[in-house]
Amino acid sequence: MSSFEPTAISRSRPPDLVSGYRLEKLVGAGGMGEVHKATQLSLGRTVAVKLLNPDLAKDPSFIARFQKEAAALATLSHPHVVAIVDKGKTDNTYYLVMEFVDGPSLRELMRSPSMETPVLLRRMLEICRAIEYAHGRGVIHRDLKPENILLDQQAGGIAKVSDFGLASFLDDASAASRFALTSTHVSMGTISYMAPEQRVDAKSADARADIFSLGVILYETFTGEVPLGTFDPPSRKRPGLDARVDAIVMRCLKPDPDERYPSVTALIADLEPLVPGSLLSMPPLRLTRWQRAKAAMRRAARVTAQTAAGVTVLAAVGVLGVAYNRSGQVRVQPPLPGKAIMDQALRDTPRNGPGRVEDVTPDKRRVTMGDGPDLPQMLVAGRTLNFENKTLVFPPVDDDEASRVGRARVDVLGMVGGVARLTARVRAEAPPATWKRRLKELWDGPPPEPVASLGLMGRDGRYVTLVHHGAGAPLTLEWSLGERGGAMLGLASPEGEVRLELFVTEDGVMQAFVGQGKDQRPIAEPLNLGPDWQAHFGEAPVPTIGCIEGTCTVEGLTYTVDKPAPMTETPATPVVVVPQQPPRTVAANTVPAKAVVAKKPAPPPPPVKRPPVKAAPAKPAPKRR
Structure with missing residues (x-):
């Protein structure tokens, strides 16, 4: 980064503005804010601190863009991409901490x-x-x-x-x-x-x-x-x-x-x-087989020290062989969690659980799982699902269990409507450590992080879902609706239990939220599906929860849908107004003929009966004188 002279717009900041960092020098500025050369006090290394303009920090759209940059950098780890170190918020603005690149920009090189x-x-x-x-x-x-x-x-x-x-x-x-x-x-x-x-x-x-x-x-x-x-x-x-x-x-x-x-x-x-x-640019350095074997042996020593001294030699020898075999393997990028959970290949098994299906008002229908006397049916696929104290639980995966993915959807009819709200409190926890899992980790590599999801599922694999990767990881909104599909990283998830919500307005705008009340925050940008939003799912979607690895708990699963306004009834045949007829009263549920498409030709109207007209009596002829 080349030096940049401060102006009235980008003036110097207090050195202790960001906790844990000391701002040293302003090195760049733009429409979004400023970049400062700084020192990370905990490690004494030089970093770059990017500050969002305090005026823009009051605008949610600019905050979302700032958070988006952090989420993007957090997913990337490459020698030719600037690495992110930290992010946070001060009293009046937001900041990103990135690696400090000591050099000019490509513009200066040109x-x-x-x-x-x-x-x-x-x-x-x-x-x-x-x-x-x-x-x-x-x-x-x-x-x-x-x-x-x-x-x-x-x-x-x-x-x-x-x-x-x-x-x-x-x-x-x-x-x-x-x-x-x-x-x-x-x-x-x-x-x-x-x-x-x-x-x-x-x-x-x-x-x-x-x-x-x-x-x-x-x-x-x-x-x-x-x-x-x-x-x-x-x-x-x-x-x-x-x-x-x-x-x-x-x-x-x-x-x-x-x-x-x-x-x-x-x-x-x-x-x-x-x-x-x-x-040619040097690609990321790859360890030799012997280097990988030594690294694996050191990991094995830490594991075996916690189990038994007698297993140390066996584990180390096994790890050496595994490291040698795995040195040339190429890992396949796994599918997105939402796609894996909503996979149509998972076979559903019906199961009834405590819940409640009710008409809150004549125009509003609600289903709740975990507590209630109605015992709604759920279609469970993949892993086991338990009902424990008003909570839906995917227990830890057995070491011998074939599927690492679990899904459960509420099989309830009549949830057709306009405005909809899906809420639940979810948690994803890593499985307990056992010596079998640790040996498996040495053999297959580190296991994926546990994932919990909450979403709506339709027909033919169509879905929208919120994915929770655990505390500190970005929440994700994923969707696949025919030709429309994608994913958006959102805010970092708080620790512990997380309340997630999907809300659809009467105009068909779907918004994802985390938190509740004053702490509720949008996760990603709205998804505009249009007033007939349920048609994108192929059918009326149903609430669906999912889990990959670890233990996942879902509590307070509630789905509410406002029923659409009833269609206006029409007569079997159109009402035709005969010209030159006196006006008559039309029933409230009658529509003009031009608004009705008759399935069969309407019979002609009966002839109008008119009273016979009597001829006037003939006048007597005048008498001649």
């Missing part, structure tokens, strides 16, 4: 005419690898520009991507629908680097929008100009540049997303051969 072409190609390759990794983790940057790319001088000048404040979190990056972005988010993008579809409608931007931005940066890196309108290929602007770069740039800059590279991986495949072998 201004150096002496920079050699192979070095610039290497930096672009590093940036592409960072974005490839982010896309693989379901994160789309959507604000790539030279100012957001820093060069770490202490690490040999490698590139590091920063500023994920406009990132989106998606299950399927090619999905057509997205969470609706506010106009504030759209205006914060940089027009020169935005893909055409992102300029028109930011919510339609997917991974290919980042590829367009990479093309703009690639062109500007070699020419010093942004490609606007009609422009020359970069090889004509920079002597000695390989002409193959022209084809790469032009494909990235295609106005139609379908004509660009389908992924950053395909872009890297064309760009990497242009970088000299000696300048």
